[in-house]
Amino acid sequence: MPKQGIIKTILARHKKDKSRLIEIVRDVQSALGWVPPAAVAEIAEALNVSKVDVEGVATFYHFFSGAPAGRYAVYLNDNFVAGMKGRAEIAAAFEKEAKCRFGETTADGLIGLHATSCIGMNDQEPSAIINGVVFTKLTKAKVKQIVAAMKAGRDMARLVTTCGDGANQSKLVRAMVTNNIRKKGPVILAPFKPGEAIRRAVTWTPEDVIAEIKRSNLLGRGGAGFPTGLKWDFCVQSQADRHYVVCNADEGEPGTFKDRVILTEQAHLLFEGMAVAGYAVGAKEGILYLRAEYAYLKNHLEHVLEALRKKAIIGRNAGGKKGFIFDIEIKMGAGAYICGEESALLESAEGKRGEPRDRPPFPVTYGYLGYPTTVNNIETLCAAARILAKGAGWFKTLGTAKSAGTKLLSVSGDCRKPGVYEVEFGLSLQKLLEMVGGRDAQAVQVGGPSGTCVSRGQFERRIGFEDLPTGGSIIVIGPHRDMFDVVHNFMDFFIEESCGWCAPCRVGNSLLKRKLEKIMSGKGTIRDLSDLESWGRIIKTMSRCGLGQTSPNPILTTLQNFRHLYESKVRHDTDFVTEFDLKAAVHAASGVTGQKLTEAHHE
Numbered sequence: 001m002p003k004q005g006i007i008k009t010i011l012a013r014h015k016k017d018k019s020r021l022i023e024i025v026r027d028v029q030s031a032l033g034w035v036p037p038a039a040v041a042e043i044a045e046a047l048n049v050s051k052v053d054v055e056g057v058a059t060f061y062h063f064f065s066g067a068p069a070g071r072y073a074v075y076l077n078d079n080f081v082a083g084m085k086g087r088a089e090i091a092a093a094f095e096k097e098a099k100c101r102f103g104e105t106t107a108d109g110l111i112g113l114h115a116t117s118c119i120g121m122n123d124q125e126p127s128a129i130i131n132g133v134v135f136t137k138l139t140k141a142k143v144k145q146i147v148a149a150m151k152a153g154r155d156m157a158r159l160v161t162t163c164g165d166g167a168n169q170s171k172l173v174r175a176m177v178t179n180n181i182r183k184k185g186p187v188i189l190a191p192f193k194p195g196e197a198i199r200r201a202v203t204w205t206p207e208d209v210i211a212e213i214k215r216s217n218l219l220g221r222g223g224a225g226f227p228t229g230l231k232w233d234f235c236v237q238s239q240a241d242r243h244y245v246v247c248n249a250d251e252g253e254p255g256t257f258k259d260r261v262i263l264t265e266q267a268h269l270l271f272e273g274m275a276v277a278g279y280a281v282g283a284k285e286g287i288l289y290l291r292a293e294y295a296y297l298k299n300h301l302e303h304v305l306e307a308l309r310k311k312a313i314i315g316r317n318a319g320g321k322k323g324f325i326f327d328i329e330i331k332m333g334a335g336a337y338i339c340g341e342e343s344a345l346l347e348s349a350e351g352k353r354g355e356p357r358d359r360p361p362f363p364v365t366y367g368y369l370g371y372p373t374t375v376n377n378i379e380t381l382c383a384a385a386r387i388l389a390k391g392a393g394w395f396k397t398l399g400t401a402k403s404a405g406t407k408l409l410s411v412s413g414d415c416r417k418p419g420v421y422e423v424e425f426g427l428s429l430q431k432l433l434e435m436v437g438g439r440d441a442q443a444v445q446v447g448g449p450s451g452t453c454v455s456r457g458q459f460e461r462r463i464g465f466e467d468l469p470t471g472g473s474i475i476v477i478g479p480h481r482d483m484f485d486v487v488h489n490f491m492d493f494f495i496e497e498s499c500g501w502c503a504p505c506r507v508g509n510s511l512l513k514r515k516l517e518k519i520m521s522g523k524g525t526i527r528d529l530s531d532l533e534s535w536g537r538i539i540k541t542m543s544r545c546g547l548g549q550t551s552p553n554p555i556l557t558t559l560q561n562f563r564h565l566y567e568s569k570v571r572h573d574t575d576f577v578t579e580f581d582l583k584a585a586v587h588a589a590s591g592v593t594g595q596k597l598t599e600a601h602h603e
Contacts, residue, residue: 006028006031006032007028007039007042007043007046008042008046010024010027010028010031011024011042011043011046011047013027014027016046016047017047017351018047018048018049018351019350019351019369020351021043021047021049021053021054021057021351021352022057022061022331022332022333022334022348022351023331023332023351024043024047025043025054025057025058025064025334026063026064026332026334028043029063029064029065029069033065033068033069033070033071033073033109034065034066034067034068034069035058035064035065035066036066040054040055040058053352056352056353057351057352057353060336060353060354060499061292061333061334061335061336061354062075062116062117062292062334062335062336063075063292063334063335064334064335067105068105068109068112069105069112069114070105070106070109070110070111070112070113071109071110071111071150072110072111072112072130072131072150072156073112073114073130073131074094074098074111074112074113074114074128074130075114075115075116075119075128075129075130076090076091076094076102076113076114076115076116076126076127076128077116077117077118077119077121077122077125077126077127077128078091078115078116078117079117079118079122079254079255079489079493080254080475080485080486080489080490081122081125081254081255081412081413081475082122082125082126082127083485083489084125084413084414084481085125085126086125086126087125087126089140090126090128090138090139090140090143091113091115093140093143093144094113094143094147095113097143097144097147097148098111098113098147098150100113101113102114102115103115110150110151111147111150116129116335117252117254117337117493117496117497118252118253118254118255118256119134119293120251120256120257120259120260120291120293120294121134121136121177121257122254122255122256122257122410122412122413122418122475123178123180123257123410123411123412123418123419123420124136124137124177124178124180124418125137125412126138129293130146130156131156132156132295132296133156133157133159133160133175133296134175134176134177134296135159135176136176136177136178145159146159157174160174160175160176162176163175163176164176164177164178164179165178165179166179166264166265167264167265167300168264170300172299172300172303173264173296173297173299173300175296177260177264177296179261179264179265179419179420180261180418180419180420181261181265181419181420182411182417182419182420182421182435182436183420183421183422183423183435184422185406185408185422185423185424186398186406187382187383187386187395187398187405187406187422188262188266188269188379188382188383188386188406188408188422189265189266189408189420189422190386192266192268192269192272192385192386192389193389194268194272194308194311194313195272195311195313195319196272196389197272197273197275197276197384197385197386197388197389198272198275198276198279198313198314198318198319198385198388199319199320200388200389201275201276201279201280201319201388202279202318202319202320202321202324206236206279206280206281206282209276209279209280209388210229210232210233210236210280211229212229212387212388212391212392213228213229213232213280213384213387213392214227214229214230214233215229215392215393215396216229216387216392216395216396216404216405217392217395217396217402217404218380218383218384218387218395218404218405219403219404219465220376220377220380221377221378221379221380221383221407221408221471221472222248222340222377222379222380222471223447223450223451223469223470223471223472224469224546225465225469228376228380228384231364231374231376232277232280232281232374234362234364234365235281235364235372235373235374236280236281236282238364238365238372240371240372241371242283242284242285242369242371242372243281243282243283243284243371243372243373243374244283244285244286244287244367244368244369244371244372244373244374245274245277245278245281245283245285245286245287245373245374245376246286246287246289246342246345246346246349246363246367246368246373246374246375246376247270247274247286247287247288247289247375247376247377247378247381248289248340248342248345248375248376248377248378249263249288249289249290249291249294249378250289250290250291250333250339250340250345251291251340251378251471251472252291252336252337252339252340252497253337253340253447253448253449253450253471253472253473254448254449254473254475254490254493255410255412255413255445255448255473255474255475256410256448256471256472256473257410257412257420258379258408258409258410258420258472259377259378259379259472260294260297261408261420262378262379262382262408263290263294263297263301263378264297264300266382267300267301267304268304268307268308268313269382269385269386270288270378270381270382270385271288271304271305271308271313271314271328272308272313272314272385273376273380273381273382273383273384273385274286274288274314274326274328274381275313275314275318275319275326275328276381276384276385276388277374277376277381277384278318278326279318279319279321279324279326281372281374283326283374284325284326284327285326285327285328285329286326286327286328286329287328287329287330287331287349287368288301288328288329288330288331289331289332289333289339289345289348289349290330290331290332290333291332291333291335291339292332292333292334292335293335295332298330298332301330302330305328305330309327314326314327314328315327331349333348333354334348336348336354336497336499337493337497337547338354338355338356338497338498338499338545338547339354341356341545341546341547342363342375343356343357343359343363343545344356344357344499344545345375346363346367346368346373346375349368350368350369353499354499355499355501356499356501356544356545356546356547358544363375377471379407379408379472383395383405398424398425399424399425399426399464400425400426400462400464400466402464402465402466403425403426403464403465403466404425405424405425406422406423406424406425407422407423407424407425407463407470407472408420408421408422408472409421409422409423409432409463409470409472409474410472410473410474411432411436411474411476412474412475412476413438413445413475413476413477413478414438414441414476414477414478414481415433415436415437415438415441415476416436416437416438417435417436417437418436421435421436423463425462425463425464425465426462426463426464427462427463428459428460428461428462428463429444429446429454429458429459429460429461429462429463429468430459430460432444432463432474433459433476436476438476438478440478440479441456441459441476441477441478441479442455442456442477442478442479442481442483443455443456443477443481443483443486443561443562444459444474444475444476444477445473445474445475445477445486446463446468446470446473446474447468447469447470447471447473448470448471448473448475449490449493449494449551449553449554450546450547450550450551450553451468451469451470451471451473451550451553451557452468452553452557453477453483453486453487453553453554453557453558453561453562454468454561455561455562458561483558483562483565484516484519484520484565484569486554486558487516487554487555487558488513488516488517488520490554491509491512491513491516491551491554491555492513494509494547494551494554495509495510495513497547498547498548498551499545499547501544502542502543502544502545502548504538504539504542504543504544504548505539505543505544505545505547505548505551508535508538508539508543508548508552509539509548509551509552511535512532512535512536512539512552512555515528515531515532515535516532516555519566519569519570520569522569523571524569524570524571525570525571525572525574525575525576526567526570526571526572526575527575527576528570529559529563529566529567529570532555532556532559533556533559535552536552536555536556537552537556539551539552540552540556
């Protein structure tokens with residue numbers, strides 16, 4: 001049962017505002033270590049919503065739990081890059097030291113071991129989040145030390161004795177995370193004087209600001225590449241009492257971590273980009289939707305915001321423009337990859353389950369709280385600020401004719417120099433591999449699991465919207481890796497992260513995975529390859545949102561670029577191979593019944 005008065009205190013703190021349901025549930029999870037039924041009932045009654053609504057939120061997100069998660073909740077990254085770097089050994093060490101398995105909590109409720117999807121640390125794996133503290137480059141010795149500290153009741157933050165570089169060393173962050181900035185470019189990672197962009201913007205009309213962004217040919221950096229100026233224009237054209245600017249800081253694509261570095265080192269540039277967008281679309285309020293995995297940066301970000309308010313870069317008379325008000329609130333996610341999809345993000349920001357909306361209407365006409373909203377990626381907003389400071393003409397001198405500017409890449413996997421690289425669009429994969437120390441790669445996964453797996457014979461292909469668009473994730477896959485393990489891990493990820501709303505995604509991805517496993521076991525046929533292709537196309541066409549529309553890509557792009565691997569696994573002399581193993585089934589039945597059975601008993 002909840003401790004007396006805790007729930008009431010939390011509800012009062014959030015003014016019983018149902019749009020803050022996620023914040024309320026988060027505080028309950030933090031205070032009690034789980035969200036018990038009695039708390040669900042009390043919250044529902046206080047907010048005048050159904051228990052189902054509260055349960056829906058409490059069960060949707062990774063970092064909420066309907067059972068005790070442990071006074072020390074260990075969330076160990078389980079994506080493919082973590083596996084490359086020894087995740088299995090670290091998981092075994094945690095299980096040995098804690099004396100419980102992943103998916104369980106110790107009998108005394110002290111330690112809970114949980115697997116989780118990418119936590120944005122692929123350049124320093126194996127990594128984990130424990131009670132909000134990030135641990136990187138884990139070893140068996142470190143695990144032993146961590147578990148001993150848990151048993152001694154120590155604060156996990158006190159185990160951070162060596163901090164990373166840059167702002168990771170500040171008192172407000174104090175994280176062992178390293179930035180691993182390998183290459184700085186002129187747009188995102190170059191020095192920036194706070195106020196330079198917004199003070200120039202407010203000397204123009206909002207229409208002129210949008211026109212400048214259009215002239216720059218700035219395309220959305222989340223991967224889809226929608227023209228930023230056009231999106232802002234659509235938002236302005238939607239007549240309403242209020243408009244909003246929302247920054248999507250929910251980078252959950254496995255292999256990406258460049259937004260983490262921007263938030264750590266260039267947050268002022270991001271917030272100024274939001275202010276420019278706010279001026280352009282007539283918004284007074286902006287929201288930074290920050291993924292839960294980056295909660296350790298929240299105090300730092302609040303500090304940056306306060307400093308910008310004091311300089312009148314945001315807040316009242318922002319940019320020195322009398323009467324222009326624009327301020328920014330940080331809203332936290334709670335662990336859900338689907339919230340990277342803009343309409344699911346808006347649902348989550350409103351305190352609900354992060355389920356995608358039907359579109360149309362699009363967010364630019366019906367967005368946050370039903371008002372016109374422009375949702376932009378972190379990198380997009382940073383680029384917008386730089387364009388206002390230096391001009392659209394300057395920006396277009398970078399990159400290619402169709403892909404202006406630079407792109408921040410998060411490079412990880414089988415390479416000597418993982419980290420963040422700011423490069424001009426048009427860079428070939430071959431040049432990138434030489435830069436990062438991955439020349440012997442057999443494949444490069446561009447854009448994370450939802451992107452394209454490129455084979456060695458195609459390394460002259462180039463980063464850019466006209467060839468290989470990417471949100472930023474680049475995973476280098478060495479010659480000793482089993483490509484089927486890569487694909488299997490990615491399909492596990494999509495099955496886990498699907499919101500479950502539509503059948504093509506919910507059911508179809510599981511069917512694809514089973515078919516893949518049949519092929520991996522040596523029981524597949526040529527016809528199974530055709531099934532993978534046709535089923536994948538159906539899922540992409542019929543799914544409701546971007547997750548389902550890209551989830552078959554790990555299979556489809558490897559089938560296209562590594563077909564010889566699939567064909568070497570399947571039977572060519574028949575259209576059918578049974579997946580049922582009679583001998584194994586009989587053996588299992590003998591163990592259950594205690595009788596010695598043979599296949600004849602089952603004929």
